[in-house]
Amino acid sequence: NAGVTQTPKFRVLKTGQSMTLLCAQDMNHEYMYWYRQDPGMGLRLIHYSVGEGTTAKGEVPDGYNVSRLKKQNFLLGLESAAPSQTSVYFCATQLTGGEVYEQYFGPGTRLTVT
Amino acid sequence: DAKTTQPNSMESNEEEPVHLPCNHSTISGTDYIHWYRQLPSQGPEYVIHGLTSNVNNRMASLAIAEDRKSSTLILHRATLRDAAVYYCILRRYNQGGKLIFGQGTELSVKP
Numbered sequence: 155n156a157g158v159t160q161t162p163k164f165r166v167l168k169t170g171q172s173m174t175l176l177c178a179q180d181m182n183h184e185y186m187y188w189y190r191q192d193p194g195m196g197l198r199l200i201h202y203s204v205g206e207g208t209t210a211k212g213e214v215p216d217g218y219n220v221s222r223l224k225k226q227n228f229l230l231g232l233e234s235a236a237p238s239q240t241s242v243y244f245c246a247t248q249l250t251g252g253e254v255y256e257q258y259f260g261p262g263t264r265l266t267v268t
Numbered sequence: 269d270a271k272t273t274q275p276n277s278m279e280s281n282e283e284e285p286v287h288l289p290c291n292h293s294t295i296s297g298t299d300y301i302h303w304y305r306q307l308p309s310q311g312p313e314y315v316i317h318g319l320t321s322n323v324n325n326r327m328a329s330l331a332i333a334e335d336r337k338s339s340t341l342i343l344h345r346a347t348l349r350d351a352a353v354y355y356c357i358l359r360r361y362n363q364g365g366k367l368i369f370g371q372g373t374e375l376s377v378k379p
Contacts, residue, residue: 158311185365196355196369197312204364212366244311246367253300253359257367259311 156180158260160245166266167235175230175263177245185248186228187212187257188220190241197244203228204251235267272356277374280346288341288373290356295336300359303330303341304367305352312355312369315341351377 161176177186184205189197189212199212203222217239219231232239242264246257273291280286292301302317316323316330318339323330329342343350355372359365 187366189367189369194371196371197367198369199366202364202366210364213368246311248365251365253298253361253363253365254317255365256302256314256317257304257312257365259313262309262311 158245158247158258160243160260160263162263163261164264166268167232168268169236171235172231172233173235173265174232175243175245175265177228177230177260179226179228179247179258181247181249181258182225183247183258184225184250186222187246187248188218188228188230189244189246190214190239191244191262192241200230200243235265237267239265240267241265272358272370274354274356274370274373276371277376280343280350280375280377282348282377282379283345286343286346286350286375286377288343288354288356288375289338290340291338292356292358293337295358296360298361301330301332301336301339302357302359302367303328304355304357304369305350306355306372307349307352315354317359346375346377348377348379351375 187202188200201220206225245260303315304312306312331340353372
């Protein structure tokens with residue numbers, strides 16, 4: 155079992171370029187999340203999905219889009235990257251909704267926008 | 269969202285117990301108390317959670333005050349591998365399961 159994997163691990167973009175981050179899970183979890191973490195800070199929720207074909211906004215959604223076409227994959231897109239989006243991006247999954255279930259996190263993608 | 273307050277940093281000696289405090293004075297009756305930790309250069313990992321009663325698992329113990337306005341994560345014998353940022357998080361019913369992270373407590377462990 156790979157758990158939660160993220161692709162790529164590192165990426166450098168120029169301002170205005172676009173890219174897609176892929177999160178894949180093999181645990182058959184319903185819920186998936188994208189967080190970002192800036193230096194010295196806790197994680198902040200960007201978007202999340204409660205099931206295949208659904209997405210919802212989190213705390214800091216501006217500048218990002220997401221899609222969940224397949225249950226096992228959750229994609230995070232940056233259409234026009236800005237230096238303020240330099241961060242470490244973490245994907246997480248949860249079996250289903252509710253406040254008792256734990257979230258499983260991927261290893262992160264370190265993105266630098268110059 | 270209910271807020272939690274944790275010390276910015278704590279130090280411990282290896283093989284000694286560590287008590288990490290968390291204040292959550294605005295907790296509501298249905299909020300669960302969760303703890304996650306983040307090792308250097310890794311994603312967060314779940315540690316433990318509870319509602320009203322004290323909880324134990326293989327990683328740690330969670331002691332919850334009777335009025336639920338504070339809690340303490342207890343690592344019984346700290347190891348060097350326990351050096352991490354520990355986050356105390358309140359999770360509310362019907363919020364999409366999202367986690368609201370504060371700044372956490374950075375725990376350093378001395379050999």
